[in-house]
Amino acid sequence: MATKEELIQELSDAVISCKRDVVLAAVEKAKEVMEPAEIIEKGLSEGMNQVGILFERGKLFLPHVMMAADA
Structure with missing residues (x-):
């Protein structure tokens, strides 16, 4: 089982990849260990911050920013 830090990094990387299926898979994996707010605030938001940078x-x-936001 992955640690929360690893899951957060995986969520962030998934958003940066701009691929919806990768994001959904990472979220499903994280749901087993993390609360929804934590998934959004720590994982997905950090990924969008990196996309902005x-x-x-x-x-x-x-187009990449729009795909990442959609994912």
């Missing part, structure tokens, strides 16, 4: 640096473009 990558967008500012020109490493991601608007």
Whole structure:
């Protein structure tokens, strides 16, 4: 079983990947150990923060940001 820190990182990485199925799989895995608010606040939000940073640096473009937000 993964630790909470590993699950949080997995959630964040899933959002950064901009792939809905990866995000959903990570959320399902995290639901077994974490509360929904914690999944959103610590995992998914951190992923979106990283997407924003990558967008500012020109490493991601608007379609990637929109796909990450949708995921």
